[in-house]
Amino acid sequence: MKEYEEIKELVKKSGSILIAGHIMPDGDCISSVLSAGVGFERLGKKVLMIVDDEIPWYYYEFPDVARIRTADALPDFDYDLIVVLDASTPDRVGRVQKVLGTKTTVVMDHHGTNTMFGDVNLVIPTIGSTAQLVFMLNKKLGVHYDPLLATYNFMGIATDTGFFRYSNADLKVFEDAAELVGFGARPNDISNAILENRLPEELKLFADVVANMKLECDGMLAYSYVSREMFEKYGLPDHSASGFVSELRAMKGVEVAILFTERSDGSIHASMRSKKMFDLREVAVRFGGGGHPQAAGFSVKGRTLSQVIDEVIPYVVKQLKKAAARGGLL
Numbered sequence: 001m002k003e004y005e006e007i008k009e010l011v012k013k014s015g016s017i018l019i020a021g022h023i024m025p026d027g028d029c030i031s032s033v034l035s036a037g038v039g040f041e042r043l044g045k046k047v048l049m050i051v052d053d054e055i056p057w058y059y060y061e062f063p064d065v066a067r068i069r070t071a072d073a074l075p076d077f078d079y080d081l082i083v084v085l086d087a088s089t090p091d092r093v094g095r096v097q098k099v100l101g102t103k104t105t106v107v108m109d110h111h112g113t114n115t116m117f118g119d120v121n122l123v124i125p126t127i128g129s130t131a132q133l134v135f136m137l138n139k140k141l142g143v144h145y146d147p148l149l150a151t152y153n154f155m156g157i158a159t160d161t162g163f164f165r166y167s168n169a170d171l172k173v174f175e176d177a178a179e180l181v182g183f184g185a186r187p188n189d190i191s192n193a194i195l196e197n198r199l200p201e202e203l204k205l206f207a208d209v210v211a212n213m214k215l216e217c218d219g220m221l222a223y224s225y226v227s228r229e230m231f232e233k234y235g236l237p238d239h240s241a242s243g244f245v246s247e248l249r250a251m252k253g254v255e256v257a258i259l260f261t262e263r264s265d266g267s268i269h270a271s272m273r274s275k276k277m278f279d280l281r282e283v284a285v286r287f288g289g290g291g292h293p294q295a296a297g298f299s300v301k302g303r304t305l306s307q308v309i310d311e312v313i314p315y316v317v318k319q320l321k322k323a324a325a326r327g328g329l330l
């Protein structure tokens with residue numbers, strides 16, 4: 001693709017580069033930011049890595065995560081190029097949004113809902129993770145891979161494919177993952193850090209989520225919520241509920257799972273997963289968000305948790321029934 005060559009030339013001629021991931025960062029976001037950041041540094045570039053939100057504590061097991069800053073660091077850094085990773089819309093980069101376009105802006109992403117807000121947009125919805133786009137770019141740039149960088153880069157492939165379980169785990173995913181293991185990536189370090197680090201309070205919160213769970217459409221739709229009260233009961237931050245929606249989807253017969261969370265900034269976030277047939281993107285975009293066919297989400301401001309649930313659930317029920325009537329689901 002010609003975008004790779006354009007981005008390669010832009011990186012080559014830039015002395016310092018601002019790299020931004022998205023708010024509510026996931027493993028692919030952090031992996032992509034680290035892989036680009038550490039990779040470009042190995043070419044002699046100055047980099048500033050920004051994720052303008054809280055990073056879940058367990059990612060700090062990877063040493064360079066401590067170098068990722070919030071947008072507060074922006075005024076002290078001069079840069080020639082902005083690289084935005086894994087973000088489908090400009091509002092996903094938090095306060096970095098204010099500087100987008102002030103310098104040449106590159107967007108690398110794999111969300112089909114991407115609005116192409118860069119000067120150069122490398123958006124490939126068929127690839128499993130943004131981390132793979134960064135891997136390809138780094139290879140084209142001649143970045144040296146050691147076990148540390150390979151582990152960082154592997155992380156996004158592992159997490160965005162549900163550790164190689166989701167439908168996006170295709171041949172390219174396994175090829176790239178295998179190549180990174182060849183460079184010394186340590187898959188077990190990643191699964192230990194991300195999957196085997198649950199706090200007892202998080203499991204108790206999950207028990208409450210299950211207790212509140214409701215089923216619709218003959219068990220095809222499962223949904224639940226986490227209110228501020230529930231987070232505060234266990235003293236947990238917003239991101240502690242991040243894996244729960246996948247657990248709801250894991251139930252027999254469930255096609256769509258939705259978890260609503262009341263975040264500390266007052267917004268309501270809906271995290272959605274589907275199993276096989278239902279494309280969540282239309283629902284996500286309708287409510288102001290985006291994502292993938294089987295993993296998508298949106299945030300709503302100025303509404304209560306129950307208002308959002310009362311608006312979203314009947315709509316999803318209607319769409320799910322339509323999809324089922326088309327014969328795909330039953």
Ligand SMILES: [Mn+2]
Nearest residue numbers: 028086130160
């Ligand atoms: Mn991703």
